[in-house]
Amino acid sequence: MGAGRYRRRVPLDLPPLGAEPPPDLPVVDLDHAASTPPRPEALAALHDALTAANASAAHRPGQAARERVERAREAVASALGVSPHEVVFTSGGTEADNLAVKGVVWAARERDPARTPHLVTTTVEHPAVLAPARWLAERGDCTLTLVPPRTDGTVDVERVLAAVTPDTALVSVMAANNELGAVNDVGALATALAERDVPVHSDAVQALATRDVDAGAWGVAALALSGHKLGAPQGVGATVLRRDLPVVPLAHGGGQDRGVRSGTFATGLIAALGAGLTAAVADRPALRARLAPLADRLADGLAALDGVVRSGPDDPSARLVSHVHVRLDGVDAASLTFALDRAGVATAGGSACSSGADAGSHVLAACGLLGTPLRLSLGWTSTDADVDRALEVLGDVVPRLRAGTWTPA
Amino acid sequence: MSRVLVAMSGGVDSAVAAALLVDAGHDVTGVHLKLAEVADADQVPGHGCCTLDDAQDARRAAQVLGVPFYVWDLTEAFRTHVQEPFAARYAAGRTPNPCVDCNEQVKYAALLERAVGLGFDALATGHHAALRVGAGHPDAGQPVRTPHPAATLVRGADAAKDQSYVLSVATPPQLARTLLPIGELTKGEVRRLATERGLRVAAKPDSYDVCFVPDGDTAGYLAGHLDAAPGDIVDLDGQVLGEHDGVWRYTVGQRRNLGLRPTATHHRRFVVDLDPTSRTVVVGPRDALACGWFEVDAPSWAVTPPPADGDRVRVQIRAHAPAVVATLHRVGTGWRATLDVPLHGVALGQVAAVYDLGDRTCLGGGRITAAQRPAGLPLAASAR
Numbered sequence: 001m002g003a004g005r006y007r008r009r010v011p012l013d014l015p016p017l018g019a020e021p022p023p024d025l026p027v028v029d030l031d032h033a034a035s036t037p038p039r040p041e042a043l044a045a046l047h048d049a050l051t052a053a054n055a056s057a058a059h060r061p062g063q064a065a066r067e068r069v070e071r072a073r074e075a076v077a078s079a080l081g082v083s084p085h086e087v088v089f090t091s092g093g094t095e096a097d098n099l100a101v102k103g104v105v106w107a108a109r110e111r112d113p114a115r116t117p118h119l120v121t122t123t124v125e126h127p128a129v130l131a132p133a134r135w136l137a138e139r140g141d142c143t144l145t146l147v148p149p150r151t152d153g154t155v156d157v158e159r160v161l162a163a164v165t166p167d168t169a170l171v172s173v174m175a176a177n178n179e180l181g182a183v184n185d186v187g188a189l190a191t192a193l194a195e196r197d198v199p200v201h202s203d204a205v206q207a208l209a210t211r212d213v214d215a216g217a218w219g220v221a222a223l224a225l226s227g228h229k230l231g232a233p234q235g236v237g238a239t240v241l242r243r244d245l246p247v248v249p250l251a252h253g254g255g256q257d258r259g260v261r262s263g264t265f266a267t268g269l270i271a272a273l274g275a276g277l278t279a280a281v282a283d284r285p286a287l288r289a290r291l292a293p294l295a296d297r298l299a300d301g302l303a304a305l306d307g308v309v310r311s312g313p314d315d316p317s318a319r320l321v322s323h324v325h326v327r328l329d330g331v332d333a334a335s336l337t338f339a340l341d342r343a344g345v346a347t348a349g350g351s352a353c354s355s356g357a358d359a360g361s362h363v364l365a366a367c368g369l370l371g372t373p374l375r376l377s378l379g380w381t382s383t384d385a386d387v388d389r390a391l392e393v394l395g396d397v398v399p400r401l402r403a404g405t406w407t408p409a
Numbered sequence: 410m411s412r413v414l415v416a417m418s419g420g421v422d423s424a425v426a427a428a429l430l431v432d433a434g435h436d437v438t439g440v441h442l443k444l445a446e447v448a449d450a451d452q453v454p455g456h457g458c459c460t461l462d463d464a465q466d467a468r469r470a471a472q473v474l475g476v477p478f479y480v481w482d483l484t485e486a487f488r489t490h491v492q493e494p495f496a497a498r499y500a501a502g503r504t505p506n507p508c509v510d511c512n513e514q515v516k517y518a519a520l521l522e523r524a525v526g527l528g529f530d531a532l533a534t535g536h537h538a539a540l541r542v543g544a545g546h547p548d549a550g551q552p553v554r555t556p557h558p559a560a561t562l563v564r565g566a567d568a569a570k571d572q573s574y575v576l577s578v579a580t581p582p583q584l585a586r587t588l589l590p591i592g593e594l595t596k597g598e599v600r601r602l603a604t605e606r607g608l609r610v611a612a613k614p615d616s617y618d619v620c621f622v623p624d625g626d627t628a629g630y631l632a633g634h635l636d637a638a639p640g641d642i643v644d645l646d647g648q649v650l651g652e653h654d655g656v657w658r659y660t661v662g663q664r665r666n667l668g669l670r671p672t673a674t675h676h677r678r679f680v681v682d683l684d685p686t687s688r689t690v691v692v693g694p695r696d697a698l699a700c701g702w703f704e705v706d707a708p709s710w711a712v713t714p715p716p717a718d719g720d721r722v723r724v725q726i727r728a729h730a731p732a733v734v735a736t737l738h739r740v741g742t743g744w745r746a747t748l749d750v751p752l753h754g755v756a757l758g759q760v761a762a763v764y765d766l767g768d769r770t771c772l773g774g775g776r777i778t779a780a781q782r783p784a785g786l787p788l789a790a791s792a793r
Contacts, residue, residue: 408528
């Protein structure tokens with residue numbers, strides 16, 4: 001052995017497992033913001049298209065596959081109020097954000113190599129925007145201004161506008177924050193910047209399940225979405241890219257999707273995205289009406305425990321109806337996540353880092369908020385019984401964790 | 410059956426420890442500790458214990474064993490109690506042992522506390538050290554398989570891999586909440602069990618380095634964390650032989666990288682003392698390293714009752730050094746170990762682990778706070 005470089009060799013014929021994987025536990029899912037189950041329409045579309053031919057092939061099976069892709073493109077375009085020509089399919093929200101941020105900055109750089117493009121975004125963005133923004137700035141590909149949020153997680157449009165310079169190539173502000181559910185007025189921002197000819201990108205990944213997102217009316221030049229946050233499968237997303245917005249591709253290859261996103265169309269996943277999004281948009285008003293009382297009950301039940309403060313905007317119209325975010329005193333995040341998981345309630349603390357630890361929250365830090373974060377997020381399958389059970393468990397677990405008397409059931 | 414939290418580093422030892430706990434019928438939960446923050450670019454696969462590969466290996470082992478698995482971020486406790494003192498102690502001319510600090514201040518403090526708060530009966534690790542029921546108990550001498558109030562720490566079955574040294578600071582109440590499932594096995598048996606269980610870490614190399622210095626370059630790590638503090642390298646007569654840029658680059662007993670040219674009388678010189686106040690590194694012949702006694706101000710005893718004045722014991726001052734015979738005496742608030750045969754290269758800050766004369770049971774351990782130095786040194790005779 002010794003200190004030689006370690007190459008992992010996995011035995012090919014794995015012996016039988018020493019223990020069967022744990023059976024599916026009855027879990028109350030209050031982590032829809034992390035991933036919400038695919039809707040039946042999405043599952044059916046995925047199933048139907050899994051054996052599709054290559055959608056770029058010239059033959060008729062290829063044409064049949066392509067029809068599924070193009071129908072999905074129209075579905076996404078219709079859901080977002082944009083032209084089908086503006087929809088580019090991606091592997092998910094992270095790729096969608098990366099394509100918009102890096103692609104637009106690099107295109108601006110190519111257009112005028114003498115000037116360094118300027119990028120404006122906020123400190124509460126998802127890492128899918130923040131990390132490429134910082135990476136571009138570190139490389140010297142752009143200069144970067146990060147606008148801090150208000151304490152409630154919302155972004156002040158005036159502060160963003162004040163950060164814009166003549167060199168600003170892109171302004172990226174999320175439609176709603178994934179942790180706090182704080183909603184931003186992206187339309188007002190894009191309208192104000194239209195006069196100055198500055199394109200706006202918005203990460204709408206978290207907003208789309210419950211908020212009306214009309215990218216066309218907002219006037220944004222780019223917008224990112226992710227399938228598994230709205231009732232479509234994991235592994236598919238899309239970027240809206242206005243046709244007049246120059247974008248340098250991230251991946252070069254066969255030139256699919258107008259050359260902006262090469263790679264064989266994931267026909268099944270794309271079809272499922274179209275079907276899932278269509279179903280989600282149709283259900284959205286009813287979903288909001290279903291979730292509002294559930295969220296209120298969760299918030300009220302949590303408030304009844306001492307030492308719990310709700311985060312995010314006070315104004316219900318400025319927060320996602322799906323999100324209840326609180327901060328707790330007297331309990332640490334790892335213990336809380338562990339105890340709730342053991343009790344069969346799936347929740348989120350901070351954002352998970354690459355190793356899987358609760359890594360604290362850059363969003364709370366940006367808002368200047370203290371306390372152990374707990375995000376409960378609802379989705380299209382949420383029921384009254386979920387809320388009943390969650391409140392029962394929280395009312396039991398939190399006081400006992402604080403008293404040091406908690407033991408797993 | 411007990412509720413056991415097993416710390417899974419991603420290595421083969423802790424994976425097999427978890428497997429044995431499952432086999433014994435315990436209610437097992439795996440936890441991987443995020444301890445050191447090592448930038449992705451600085452991670453060396455197979456080195457250190459906090460790389461993403463290690464987290465993945467630990468997670469996969471837990472999956473194969475069918476136990477729930479969590480990653481807990483203890484970076485703050487690790488930074489405060491291990492990483493920062495590591496640099497600070499080197500700057501003070503001491504030679505710290507970060508693994509002992511981690512066991513004492515993180516695993517047996519923050520982690521055990523949290524585990525107990527979450528209803529666990531015991532914390533298990535994959536250390537090559539064993540627990541046996543202590544004397545005076547009906548089961549005396551039996552291996553500890555469920556948490557036992559009279560658990561005592563003994564050397565692991567694999568003498569070459571024994572890690573009781575780094576656990577020597579555990580107290581009896583902590584040992585009563587500890588399980589060391591692989592302590593009765595040799596490394597070869599551990600690897601064989603891992604292979605049988607289909608654990609992909611079965612052939613993963615052991616880690617030898619300080620986990621937050623994955624490339625093994627301690628001096629380089631310290632240079633990045635401490636300011637240069639130049640001073641003289643002198644011989645036993647106080648004659649200046651050269652210069653250095655920080656006493657933290659040196660450890661008592663060190664022979665290499667002194668940057669001194671051989672002279673007619675001395676071609677092998679060792680660091681024999683460090684004085685951070687005057688920034689002096691004293692070098693001398695090997696004979697000058699001979700140390701007949703050392704003292705530990707505040708040892709942590711692992712047995713009840715603790716050793717008494719005049720007890721004959723064995724002491725071990727490095728992870729894999731032999732334990733040598735000594736007599737313990739109380740000195741002020743601490744203890745002095747007077748060695749039958751002098752040891753060479755006793756550095757302040759090093760952990761001295763105390764064993765019974767039979768060299769089997771660990772009685773405790775602590776950091777060396779004073780040691781005999783050669784008469785006539787330009788510095789104080791003992792670096793108290």
